[in-house]
Amino acid sequence: MIKPAKRLEHFNEYFFSERSRYIKSLIEEGKDVINLGIGSPDMAPSEATIASLHQSAKSPKNHGYQPYNGTSTFRKAISLYLFETFGVSMNPETEILPLMGSKEGILHVSMAFLNYGENVLIPELGYPAYQSVTKMIGASTIRYKLDENWEPDWDYLENLDLTNVKMLWLNYPHMPTGAPGSIEVFEKAVEFGIKHDILICHDNPYSLVLTPKPISIFKVKGSREVCLELHSLSKSHNMAGWRVGWITGSAELIKSVHTIYSNVHSGMFKGLQEASAEALTNSASWHKERNAVYAKRRDLAFALLDKLKCTYDKNVSGLFVWGKLPKESPDAMQVSSDLLNQKHIFVTPGNIFGSRGNRYIRISLCASEQLFNQALKRI
């Protein structure tokens, strides 16, 4: 019998993978499930994005392998977008590497920098893939404390045994809590990275969703020495299914990621790259309109949290709201299961982001007002 590798003992199938299957089975039984779980935009990309995909795919010349590091056109479009959106200048030839979604970037960065047995600092709470991927490649995870604003507790971090710590994951706007972060947080992170020779990997997929002003860690002086940043079109451009993102940082750090990447992948479909370059030129009003829709839904999500007697912070960015369960309530997993099985409403239990999430639930804004109103009626 062929045994799976031991690494599979340390993590499970991705939570949403297993849960989506269960929800699908409920729907097939005829249950009208309202899915407020995953952050999968229900709105479409801009019309010009789709038109660009069509245009590119029509050409018989666009179906062969593309450059391992993305087309020059796409990298230039990314560079311009980073400058216009965040005010940072990244060289399209050497400092930007397109990826098939930023999620896979977690693996490639980990492969490029982590040795067996080295330690990685992961926010408690944080995106589950940081932890599973770290374990997957034989490195060790240390969950670090966030303070009451869901920002890193730097005193706590400074007092940790940092021997053998190679990398720290950071993510603002923060998922799942929606804490917006700030340039000050990034400054402290860069200082910490330089002081302890620790790679700071900032995961930035929510930067345009309900944020007053998008921020990048590369606005901070010295950041190129120790930082990488992941970006994604999934949330900001309604292209979650397309699997398009990129990683940016100094030429030297990107080169290591690219060495891994070129041995594992063979580039990205030209049509997806050309359409993505087009998407990056979406107008300010396109983004404003999208945010206006999410803002309305967010009010309904708050109303839903009220009905569930949850408390919450209204000053949140990103695609989710984050509610603290009342004292008398069972834990998050139970609440999520009960809502799904009894009311056919799926909300994400906070514990999948770390044990501190046991008393929280996360509601996605990726459902229409009509669905939110239905959900409100059901509770």
Add this chain to the structure above:
Amino acid sequence: MIKPAKRLEHFNEYFFSERSRYIKSLIEEGKDVINLGIGSPDMAPSEATIASLHQSAKSPKNHGYQPYNGTSTFRKAISLYLFETFGVSMNPETEILPLMGSKEGILHVSMAFLNYGENVLIPELGYPAYQSVTKMIGASTIRYKLDENWEPDWDYLENLDLTNVKMLWLNYPHMPTGAPGSIEVFEKAVEFGIKHDILICHDNPYSLVLTPKPISIFKVKGSREVCLELHSLSKSHNMAGWRVGWITGSAELIKSVHTIYSNVHSGMFKGLQEASAEALTNSASWHKERNAVYAKRRDLAFALLDKLKCTYDKNVSGLFVWGKLPKESPDAMQVSSDLLNQKHIFVTPGNIFGSRGNRYIRISLCASEQLFNQALKRI
């Protein structure tokens, strides 16, 4: 300074990644390079394939995350295709996992089954990514001997120290030599895998290109116990740039690959899946026409080998011809460099597939007859 992981000392940037950049720089200097290197089909997918992509991308509902294990429609199309093409029955629910190209499958399979320090048998010669990926995850490579027909030398394999050997890579039609393989080779592989409890991973991307009859390892009794098979639309359906493939095998083995996959990826764009399902229904005459084009080019490639005084086997399958350099010639790397720099013709040096390839060159059939004729004139 942030140091790259030690694994990067054991392999380099992928050969074609580095070489493509150099070729691009020559073209930018105005050199008219004829690229007979990589197997990137220059012909287009079927018209229905492109139309299906357009149709799917038009719908505003098709841009969110897709199932981690692919859409049910695509998996069913794959299952039907496997049955009609190879006569094998694989369950679309549990035995098929769509991938973003079969190249990335090498990583996912290795992650799912290999522990740190375990050994992997890799054909000498073979696809370079088997070796780099094995090293990437901290397993060890043992290159195994192929006989004079480029088939595994089973006596040699039986006499190896097989302690700690977990997996064997197999690939027919064989790349780079074009050896067609046979059911008998697969039978021996399955017997070997069962006897020694070794996972046999068969990489099958060339099965429809210039083969008399496509064959799958799953035609062999007992194969489900120890085998996985990778498939790709890159070569057979002119979709190399699209990055679409799949892995198939028993539910138990696929489950382990899927656990890795769901933690690293978030599914594949629906448009690509729907178009790929359409591509799998390409008619027999579509495939016949494509092969007719390659057959004509193959004759020109043989003529090119004649001009270079190479010897070769005419009974080859797949997208390449494979020529042995004459005794007086410098080694493959030198020949390839000289041809590129002096004649602006790129052919792949055989040594990148293993040291036994030092005296061979590989010519891709992915260039028009006109380009082959130009190349013939230049030499």
